[in-house]
Amino acid sequence: MSIPLLSTLIFFPVLGGLSLLIVPRQQTATIRLMALFVSLVELLLTLPVVLLFDKTTARMQFTELHPWISTLNINYSLGIDGISILFLLLTALITLLSVLVSWEAIHDKVQEFFVALLLLEGAMMGVFCATDFFLFYIFWEAMLIPMFLIIGIWGGPNRIYATIKFFLYTLVGSLLMLVGIILLYQNGGHTFDILKLAGQNYSLKLQLILFWAFFAAFAVKVPMWPVHTWLPDAHTEAPAAGSVILAGVLIKMGAYGFLRFSLPILPEATQQMLVPMLVLSVIAIVYGAIICLAQTDLKRLIAYSSVSHMGFVTLGLFALNQRGLEGAILQMINHGVVTGALFLAIGMIYERTHTREISAYGGLATTMPVFAGFFLLFTLAAVGLPGTNGFIGEFLILLGGFERAPWAAVVAASGLILGAWYMLWLYQRIFFNEVSTSLHGLTQLNLREILTLTPMVVLIFWIGLYPNALLGFLHVSVGHLLDQVNGVGLAGPVLPPVNLP
Amino acid sequence: MIATVAVNWAAVEPILPELLLITIGVLLIGCDLFLPRQRQLLPWLTVIGCLTTLAMILGSRPTVAFGGMFLADGYAMVFKTICLGSVILSVLMSEHFCRVIGLRQGEYYSLMLFSLVGMLLMASAGDLMVLYLGLELMALPIYALVGLHKREQRTSEAAIKYFLMGSFGSALLLFGMSMVYGLTGTTEIARIAELIGSRQLVANPALLAGLGLLLAGFCFKVAVAPFHLWTPDVYEGAPTIVTAFMSVGPKAAGFAIFGRVLFVGLPELHGHWGPVLAVLALLTMAVGNITALCQQSLKRMLAYSAIAHAGYALLGLLAGTAEGMAATMTYLMVYLFMNIGAFAILMLLATPDAPCESIDDCKGLASRNPVAAALMLVFLFSLTGIPPTGGFIGKFYLLKAAFIAGYPLTVVGAVLFSAISAFFYLRVVRFMYMEAPQQTATLQFSPGMRAALGLCLLGVLGLGLFPGSLLNWTVSAFSGM
Numbered sequence: 012m013s014i015p016l017l018s019t020l021i022f023f024p025v026l027g028g029l030s031l032l033i034v035p036r037q038q039t040a041t042i043r044l045m046a047l048f049v050s051l052v053e054l055l056l057t058l059p060v061v062l063l064f065d066k067t068t069a070r071m072q073f074t075e076l077h078p079w080i081s082t083l084n085i086n087y088s089l090g091i092d093g094i095s096i097l098f099l100l101l102t103a104l105i106t107l108l109s110v111l112v113s114w115e116a117i118h119d120k121v122q123e124f125f126v127a128l129l130l131l132e133g134a135m136m137g138v139f140c141a142t143d144f145f146l147f148y149i150f151w152e153a154m155l156i157p158m159f160l161i162i163g164i165w166g167g168p169n170r171i172y173a174t175i176k177f178f179l180y181t182l183v184g185s186l187l188m189l190v191g192i193i194l195l196y197q198n199g200g201h202t203f204d205i206l207k208l209a210g211q212n213y214s215l216k217l218q219l220i221l222f223w224a225f226f227a228a229f230a231v232k233v234p235m236w237p238v239h240t241w242l243p244d245a246h247t248e249a250p251a252a253g254s255v256i257l258a259g260v261l262i263k264m265g266a267y268g269f270l271r272f273s274l275p276i277l278p279e280a281t282q283q284m285l286v287p288m289l290v291l292s293v294i295a296i297v298y299g300a301i302i303c304l305a306q307t308d309l310k311r312l313i314a315y316s317s318v319s320h321m322g323f324v325t326l327g328l329f330a331l332n333q334r335g336l337e338g339a340i341l342q343m344i345n346h347g348v349v350t351g352a353l354f355l356a357i358g359m360i361y362e363r364t365h366t367r368e369i370s371a372y373g374g375l376a377t378t379m380p381v382f383a384g385f386f387l388l389f390t391l392a393a394v395g396l397p398g399t400n401g402f403i404g405e406f407l408i409l410l411g412g413f414e415r416a417p418w419a420a421v422v423a424a425s426g427l428i429l430g431a432w433y434m435l436w437l438y439q440r441i442f443f444n445e446v447s448t449s450l451h452g453l454t455q456l457n458l459r460e461i462l463t464l465t466p467m468v469v470l471i472f473w474i475g476l477y478p479n480a481l482l483g484f485l486h487v488s489v490g491h492l493l494d495q496v497n498g499v500g501l502a503g504p505v506l507p508p509v510n511l512p
Numbered sequence: 513m514i515a516t517v518a519v520n521w522a523a524v525e526p527i528l529p530e531l532l533l534i535t536i537g538v539l540l541i542g543c544d545l546f547l548p549r550q551r552q553l554l555p556w557l558t559v560i561g562c563l564t565t566l567a568m569i570l571g572s573r574p575t576v577a578f579g580g581m582f583l584a585d586g587y588a589m590v591f592k593t594i595c596l597g598s599v600i601l602s603v604l605m606s607e608h609f610c611r612v613i614g615l616r617q618g619e620y621y622s623l624m625l626f627s628l629v630g631m632l633l634m635a636s637a638g639d640l641m642v643l644y645l646g647l648e649l650m651a652l653p654i655y656a657l658v659g660l661h662k663r664e665q666r667t668s669e670a671a672i673k674y675f676l677m678g679s680f681g682s683a684l685l686l687f688g689m690s691m692v693y694g695l696t697g698t699t700e701i702a703r704i705a706e707l708i709g710s711r712q713l714v715a716n717p718a719l720l721a722g723l724g725l726l727l728a729g730f731c732f733k734v735a736v737a738p739f740h741l742w743t744p745d746v747y748e749g750a751p752t753i754v755t756a757f758m759s760v761g762p763k764a765a766g767f768a769i770f771g772r773v774l775f776v777g778l779p780e781l782h783g784h785w786g787p788v789l790a791v792l793a794l795l796t797m798a799v800g801n802i803t804a805l806c807q808q809s810l811k812r813m814l815a816y817s818a819i820a821h822a823g824y825a826l827l828g829l830l831a832g833t834a835e836g837m838a839a840t841m842t843y844l845m846v847y848l849f850m851n852i853g854a855f856a857i858l859m860l861l862a863t864p865d866a867p868c869e870s871i872d873d874c875k876g877l878a879s880r881n882p883v884a885a886a887l888m889l890v891f892l893f894s895l896t897g898i899p900p901t902g903g904f905i906g907k908f909y910l911l912k913a914a915f916i917a918g919y920p921l922t923v924v925g926a927v928l929f930s931a932i933s934a935f936f937y938l939r940v941v942r943f944m945y946m947e948a949p950q951q952t953a954t955l956q957f958s959p960g961m962r963a964a965l966g967l968c969l970l971g972v973l974g975l976g977l978f979p980g981s982l983l984n985w986t987v988s989a990f991s992g993m
Contacts, residue, residue, distance in 0.1 A: 036882070080905075082983040083912070120878070149899040156893055159938070164878075164945050171942055175935070182898075182934050186927040189908065193915045193923070 015075050016060050017089040017140045020099065021133050024053050024106070028129030031122060039121040043114060046125035050110045053132065054103040064096055066483055069491030071142055071206065079146070085203055089140040093488030094270055094340060097481055098139045098263060101347045104466065105259035106132040108351065109252035111463040112358050116251055117165055124165060128252060131157035135260050139267065144192050144203040147271075151228075151264070152185055158253070158261065166248040167367075173241075173248035180241040184231035191224025195276070209275040209495060218280035225273050232265030235325055236295040239318045246314035247367070251358020254310065258317055259351035263343045266324050270340070274328075275495040281331070282496070288329040289412075289419045295322030297422060300429035304436075309367045312437060313353050316393065319426055320346045326423055327408035331496055335411020336489045337482055342404030344481060345474065349392045349401060352467035356386050359460050363453050369437065374446030378453050383442045385456075385464045390438045392471045394431045400474035526577035526584045529565040529592075530629050536561035537625035544618035551617060555960060558603045558621045562628070566596045569632075576638070580700050583638040586989030590841045591635035591768035594848050598761035599628045601852045601964045602753055608958035609753045609859040615661055623660075624757070627653035631765035640689045640699040643769050647685070647733070650762055651678050658750040658758075670749025677732070677742035685729025691722030692777075701777040714780050723781055726773060727788060733766035736826060737796040740819050744803075747815035752862065752869075755811065756855030759818040764844045771829055771837050782832040789830035790922045796823030797929040804936045811869045813936060814854060817895060820933060821847055827910040827926060831917035838986040839913040843906035845982060846894070849971030850903055853891040856965055857884055860955050874940055876949025884955055885944045887965055892937040894972045897930050902975030909983065 027049030034041050065072060071090030079087040091099065109128060117124045134157070137150030155178060163174035192203070198217055199208045213221070231238045242262070246254050274281050299319030306312035324346070327339030360375075360382065361367060376383040392399035395406075405427060413420035456464075474481060524531070540554055569592050574585045603624065610617050630650025637643035655678065659671025693699055695718055696707040713719050731739040747755045774785060800820025807813035825847070828840030861873055861884075878885035894903030907930065915923045957965075975982055 078980075080980045080983060082980065082987055083909070123878070123882070149904075152899045152904070156889075156898060159941075160945060163942060171946055175938055175942070178938060179931065179934060183928070183931045186931055187924075189911065190915065190920070190923055190927055193912045194920070196912070197916055 015089075016056075016073050017091065017136075018075055020053070020056055020060070020103075021089075021136045021140060023056060023133075024049055024129040024136070025133035027053075028126045028133070031126050031129070034122070036122050039118075042122050042125055043110075046110050046129060047107075049129055050103070050107040050132065054107050057099050057103045060091070060096065060099060064091075064093075064484070066093065067487060069093065069488045074142070079143075083145075083203075084201055085145045086143050087146060088143045088204065089146075090142045091140055092491075093484040093486070094492070095139045095267070096484055097340065097344055098260070098267060099136060101263070101344055102132060102135045102139065102260050105255060105347060105351055106135075108355060108463050108466070109255050111459060112255065112355050113250065113252040114459060116358060116362050120164060124161070127157040127160050128256075131161070131256065135256075135264075138264055142205055144195070144205055144208065144272070146203075147205075148185070148189060148192060152182075154261070155181055155185075158257070161253040161256075162245055162249045165250040166253065167250075168248075169244070170248040173244035176241045177245040180231050180238065181228075184228040184238075187224050188228035191221050191227075194224070195221055205272065205276070210498075213277070215279050215283070218277040219283065222273060222277050222280035222284055225268065225277075229265040229268035229273065230291075232268065233262060233321050233325060234265065234318065235291050236298055236318065236322070239295065239299075242318060243311050243314040246317070246354075247308060247310045251354060251361065254354040254358070255351045258313075258354055259347040262317065262321060263347060266321070266328060266339065266343055269325070269328055270336075270492065274331075275492060278496045278498060281329075285329055285331065286416075289326060289416055292322045292326040292329065293419050293422045295319065296326065296426035297322075297429070300426045300433065303433040304429070307369055309357055309361075309369055309372075309437075309441075310354070311367075312369070312433065313350060313357065316430070316433065317346070317350055319430065320350070320393075322426070323405055323408050323423065326412050326419060327404075330408070330411035330415040331493070332411050332414055333486075333489055333493060334407050335415065336492065337485050338404050338407025338409075338411055340485055340489070341400075341474070341478065341481060342408055345392075345400040345404045348467055348470045348474070349389055352389045352464065352471075353386075353393065355463055355467070356382070356389060359456065359463075364449065366449075369440050371449060372441040372447055373444040373450070374442070375450060375453075376442040377446050378450050379455060381456050381461070385468065386442065387438065388468055388471060390434050392475070394434050395427060398472070398475050400471050400478070403475060403478045523577065526572070526575045526582060529568045529572075530632050532568070533561060533565055533625050533629050533632070537622040537629070540622040540625065541619065544622075552607065554617060554621050555603050555607045558625060559600055561625070562596050562600045562603070566593065566600075569593070569596070580702065581639040581642050582633075582636050584636055586985075587772070587841075588632075588635040588768070590845070590986055590989045591764055592632050594764040594841075594844050595628060595631040595635065595761045597845075597848050598757055598764065598852065599624055601848070601856075601967060602757040602761075604960040604964035604967075605756070605852075605856055605859055606753050606960070608956070608961045609751070609862065612859075612862050612864055613661065613751060614663075614864065615751060620657070620660060623653040623657050627651075627657070628761070631761055631768075634765040635768040637769060637772065638701055640693070640701065640773075643701075643773070644682070644686065644689065646765070647682065647769070650765055651682070654754070654758060654762060657754045658746060660754070661751050666749040667751065670746045673742055673749075674746040677746075681729050681732025681739070684725050684732065688722045688725030688727075688729055691718055691725065695719050695722070701773060704777040705779060708778070708780055719781075720784060723778060723784060726778075727785060727792075730766065730770040730773070731792060734763050734770060734822050734825075735819050736792050736822050737799040737819065738792075740796065740799065740822075743819055744812055744815045747818065748809065748812045748869075752811060752855060752859050755815070756852050756859070759815070759855070760844075760848050760851055763818070763822065764848070767825060767829070767840060767844060771840065774829065775832075775837060779832070786830050786832050786917075786919075789826055790919050793823045793826035793830060794922060794925045794929075796820065796826065797926060801929045801933045801936075804933070807936070808871060809869050810858060810871045810874065810940065813871070813940075814851075814858070817933065817936070818851065820929070821851070821895075824907060824910055824926060824930075827914040827919075827922065830919065830922070831913045833913060833917050834987070834990045836910075836913040836917055838983070838990045839906075839909040841986040841989065842909050842979070842982055845986075846902035846906040846972070846975050849968045849975070850891045850894040850901070853965065853968030853972060854888065854895065856961065856968060857888040857891070860884055860957070860961060863953060871940060871943055872950065874943045875947040877944040880949050880952070881955045887969060888944060889941055890969060890972055892940055894976070896934045896937045898934075900973070900976045902972045902979065905976055905979040
């Protein structure tokens with residue numbers, strides 16, 4: 012290996028963020044430009060990774076291995092496979108857009124904000140690259156600090172309650188996972204290497220204990236019902252950039268954790284716990300969607316819709332077949348794009364009106380037609396209209412879910428209908444009807460804002476019309492993962508990967 | 513035995529660092545008396561003396577001196593480093609703080625050094641007598657240090673309380689030692705283990721009573737619940753600088769003798785002391801963390817947090833394994849930097865008319881002084897145990913050691929209490945970053961303060977990112993014992 016690409020991806024934003032500290036605090040314009048530059052370069056740095064990535068193997072690529080804490084056999088080991096590579100792209104893109112959306116929205120403690128944002132980006136990259144469980148945990152927990160500050164310092168009126176709730180929920184889950192990691196270390200040959208930890212025959216009892224220990228961390232992060240209650244508060248109170256990162260990347264990590272750790276390391280426990288997990292997923296889908304119908308707060312509604320959408324993701328995961336898993340991963344990306352876009356859009360409108368109450372809006376289509384057009388696209392993608400990315404993901408998940416457990420897919424499908432209901436109703440209340448008096452004279456979207464939203468529109472249609480661009484990365488790795496899960500008993504129906512146009 | 517009148521320098525060599533410190537302590541008193549105008553040099557003289565001692569200790573070869581009474585082994589070396597570190601960091605910050613609260617500086621530094629000699633003796637104690645001698649030598653100057661601020665009522669109360677409770681703890685310890693001595697006929701710690709084995713004393717009720725008294729005495733010294741009741745009042749009443757020092761140095765020295773007696777003297781009784789300490793550790797974490805939740809005084813909150821941290825450090829001890837003790841040492845090393853760092857910010861905020869002690873005083877610190885706030889943030893997250901800080905590595909190592917030694921439920925309890933602790937540490941972060949400032953006075957960084965804060969930050973982050981060499985050191989230190 013010549014250039015350690017993954018380390019660069021992790022530490023470039025960290026160093027970039029720290030270099031912002033050199034700039035005098037008053038020069039906010041310089042700080043913003045530097046943050047933009049760093050996040051843009053970071054996005055460009057993901058390109059060589061994507062271009063050089065070999066789609067035909069499930070092995071870890073771009074691996075780096077250095078001994079770190081030799082006493083405990085902990086290594087600084089990085090690597091990505093088809094499952095993680097997409098998240099690197101997503102993280103880089105979402106962070107760049109977060110910088111753009113914070114351009115004017117953040118005017119207090121600007122320096123601290125962008126430092127926190129870039130450090131967060133480094134930690135997120137680390138989570139997706141780490142192939143050592145301990146290293147993973149370090150990045151996983153390190154993310155908490157900047158996110159805690161971003162919500163707590165730059166958030167809405169109730170931000171302190173929200174951020175402490177977020178921190179404590181995540182911390183309790185993570186610490187239980189830490190105990191699980193130690194237990195796994197003790198029984199898995201005193202190593203933290205996740206490739207070596209997988210494929211060992213742990214006793215079923217041990218697997219079940221570990222499954223629930225990991226569940227504590229991952230389910231809180233996803234968030235699955237009934238540990239989702241931090242999400243609406245955190246999403247609602249976070250500044251636009253915080254909401255975008257939460258929805259776009261952070262909550263994907265829970266599902267990623269299931270994919271990377273629970274499934275391959277604990278295959279038997281996963282299969283034992285299949286039904287409870289499917290039930291929780293279906294409850295999240297329907298419950299989240301119904302709660303959406305009762306929301307009066309714009310961001311809170313989108314937050315609950317995330318609960319519902321992430322229910323689809325976990326449904327696809329625990330369908331444990333090629334279609335379900337691929338759908339789930341694709342849907343994670345889709346949800347990152349679409350919900351990220353919705354929060355970006357809401358951030359823009361909030362900057363103008365300073366209210367999140369749905370009832371305060373009305374007739375926005377008349378005053379801000381361009382914005383209405385963007386929002387309509389995002390709404391349709393969130394609903395899963397064919398031709399948009401949302402459709403592909405949900406369709407694959409339902410297909411996979413139906414093969415595994417028809418009842419789950421049937422109930423989950425009702426979530427689609429509810430989804431169309433609350434999203435379209437939301438659109439109607441905000442953009443149609445009489446023009447609300449407070450909305451007169453709003454400024455149109457400026458160039459920066461249009462440039463922020465455009466990549467999302469492109470992605471929505473690109474994935475919607477040519478999903479294989481992303482699915483191509485997944486086939487082999489997901490197949491390998493399924494072999495690991497199905498290596499013991501319960502041979503699920505092995506289906507050829509779907510070749511969508 | 514030293515039979516001749518002439519001093520046998522070769523025999524004295526192992527205690528040269530201690531002798532050097534005593535010399536400097538006396539010198540400091542002299543300087544204070546005869547060179548009152550040069551008083552600002554005292555802290556630097558103290559720091560240089562400590563650094564020289566540190567270098568001597570780190571450079572020394574492991575030796576057994578005075579017929580096994582004084583052990584200069586790797587184990588002692590680690591603890592001595594921690595104790596010296598606590599004195600160096602405190603002294604660096606002292607000048608600034610003493611000036612702010614108007615504390616006479618003269619005898620302050622020499623008292624600190626004499627106490628330090630006591631701690632070094634404790635770390636090296638190979639015999640119960642030396643152990644007790646060190647303990648008292650450490651404690652007496654601290655009683656005086658706690659009451660040094662004569663004009664303030666609280667400190668006198670704290671000093672008296674600490675003196676009474678400390679004497680009581682020492683009495684328990686002595687009682688326990690005498691029972692062990694009565695049964696085994698020796699005060700040499702290593703011999704005790706042999707004799708317990710050869711005389712089959714493991715199930716002897718008198719020995720168990722002795723063990724119980726020893727445990728109670730040690731728990732007094734390191735402030736483990738239910739023997740912690742003196743701690744909050746004393747920590748709150750003492751001048752903040754003394755609190756910072758006391759919460760680290762003497763505690764580490766206490767753990768040094770605790771570990772030495774249990775691991776070398778009474779390993780055969782692990783079946784008894786292991787579970788007892790597990791219960792005490794859980795109780796300590798519960799008391800420390802839950803009581804800290806509802807404190808309005810930041811100093812008192814840190815006092816309770818110090819109690820909770822003694823509970824975490826016990827995790828390694830109760831494991832009864834080499835890895836466990838190494839974990840405790842590692843943790844105390846990290847704790848040195850993060851705890852003194854947090855107290856340093858507290859001292860930085862103090863002004864002559866308002867000794868910053870309430871959490872409200874932190875309000876808006878991030879707007880008043882971003883650097884101080886960021887430092888405090890790092891120290892608090894480290895105390896919580898969030899990576900990439902040293903606090904996480906230390907805590908992880910402890911949890912792992914206790915888990916592998918067969919105390920999974922204790923570990924789960926520890927983990928939950930550490931989640932609870934996040935709440936009160938975060939409350940300070942919240943006040944610093946998310947509230948408007950109440951005061952506008954600018955903060956003064958004295959050179960010593962800068963150096964101390966820099967060292968603390970370096971320690972916390974350095975040990976968080978590159979803990980490898982420290983872990984190797986503590987592991988090898990223990991195996992050499």
